[in-house]
Amino acid sequence: MPFAPETVQNFLAAPFDAVIDVRSPSEYAEDHVPGAISLPVLSDEERARVGTIYVQESPFLARKIGAALVARNAATHIEGPLADLEGGWKPLVYCWRGGQRSGSFASILGQIGWRADTVEGGYRRWRRLVKEALYDRPFPAPVILLDGNTGTAKTDLLARLASRGVQVIDLEGLANHKGSALGSQGPQPAQKAFETALATEMARLDPARPVVVEAESSKIGRLILPPSLFNAMKAAPAIEVTAPVEARAAYLVEDYAGLIEASDGRIDRLDLLRPLQGHEAVDAWQAMAREGRYSDLARELITRHYDPRYAKVRARTTTERMTEVATETLDLDGRERLADRIAAVISGQSG
Structure with missing residues (x-):
């Protein structure tokens, strides 16, 4: 049969x-x-x-x-x-x-x-x-958002939380995209394959325990989050990670190494920001890339592009902030300490 x-x-x-x-x-x-x-x-x-x-x-x-x-x-x-x-x-x-x-x-x-x-x-x-599973039923577990401005190592922290026994779903990993204009990591899966991977992750969840996902918009690259998950994310409380611009810029240089630098030393994907930031700003940023001034470039992108856009998005949302977890450094030891603190918050929430 x-x-x-x-x-x-x-x-x-x-x-x-x-x-x-x-x-x-x-x-x-x-x-x-x-x-x-x-x-x-x-x-x-x-x-x-x-x-x-x-x-x-x-x-x-x-x-x-x-x-x-x-x-x-x-x-x-x-x-x-x-x-x-x-x-x-x-x-x-x-x-x-x-x-x-x-x-x-x-x-x-x-x-x-x-x-x-x-x-x-x-x-x-x-x-x-x-x-x-994705469209006809509610999301099967309570959701906690891991939020924070660009460069706060949220995806890295998800992996560290998973190693500490916290339930997580790495949406950007499933989508093969970092979720920003410069976040392409190569070809993304088909929408059907993304949904298969997501449904598989959901099937493994313990519904009695919270699951941590990174705060995202309704799309990651060209892939669309199904309504059951996105609605759960919109209603979920958030743990917000904060760090100084210098620490975030240093982390971005580490995280994006080899990802956005083209073979001629230019960051061609910065062209995607011309409609938002104008030719003068993007030309200056690409000059920084050609000169190898990646820390300066990261600081510019954080202060002039990413942070203002995050502020606009947050002004339109009513996400409940569970707590803020601040750090002065995002080096390896700093991220380990952050993961310990966040896991303790989640343990207290689920306990």
């Missing part, structure tokens, strides 16, 4: 030795069940070819050609990545909607003697469970 989980938690706790995604590589790349391995039974080109034959010539011919391709690709997988597996192996196989591709591959595996099963509804079922 096909596996038919009713929640993300049920799916992630599936009692199988492996999860196999037999969809095409492009389907897998856009999003997939966490931990699933890609063993496509049709390549992107093969899938397009079979689909064209189905529409333009004959469903029967398409199925016959598709069956031959599936068998050929299945043989490659069995002789390759699956070659050394023992007889008691129990995989879970899924395709787009639990139909021919996963059924065909699972049948072949079953004939070998492996205890293969399929997912009722395939990837579409997984996607439905993710959407229900």
Whole structure:
């Protein structure tokens, strides 16, 4: 009987030795069940070819050609990545909607003697469970915001809080973006993949304990936070981290090293700030970058761009401030001490 989980938690706790995604590589790349391995039974080109034959010539011919391709690709997988597996192996196989591709591959595996099963509804079922978790239900745990102006090491502090047993979700890590105009860290995941990662993190939360997330707008780069989380964040109390401009500038130089400096010594992403700050300011900032004056640049960005924008945002919000945690330094020892203090605040809140 096909596996038919009713929640993300049920799916992630599936009692199988492996999860196999037999969809095409492009389907897998856009999003997939966490931990699933890609063993496509049709390549992107093969899938397009079979689909064209189905529409333009004959469903029967398409199925016959598709069956031959599936068998050929299945043989490659069995002789390759699956070659050394023992007889008691129990995989879970899924395709787009639990139909021919996963059924065909699972049948072949079953004939070998492996205890293969399929997912009722395939990837579409997984996607439905993710959407229900993110869009149809309230966020499953109380939220505490970690707030503070740019350069207060909030993302670094999240990792240190996690090492101290605090529940955290690193939204910027999931989104592969630092959340600011200069925060790109490379390609971001697709929205579906971001939502899968977020739903997976949410499924692991203890609903009786608070979870700490960094204060964000409704978008991180081009990715949109689902309403259940963003509404919980808007209603959440905040722990605000404060530090002097000099300490924040020094931390930014450390944190952004190699991230925003282009090979010619210019920070090309500063061009994104021209509509907000004007050509004269951005030209001056790029000159600082060319001259290697990164501390000066960080101070300028903090005082002339980031802090004024934070002030405007805060003036429009009514976030309750739980406490302020101030520090004079954001070096390694300073961040360790900050994490201890914040963890103590959260422990007192949850206790």
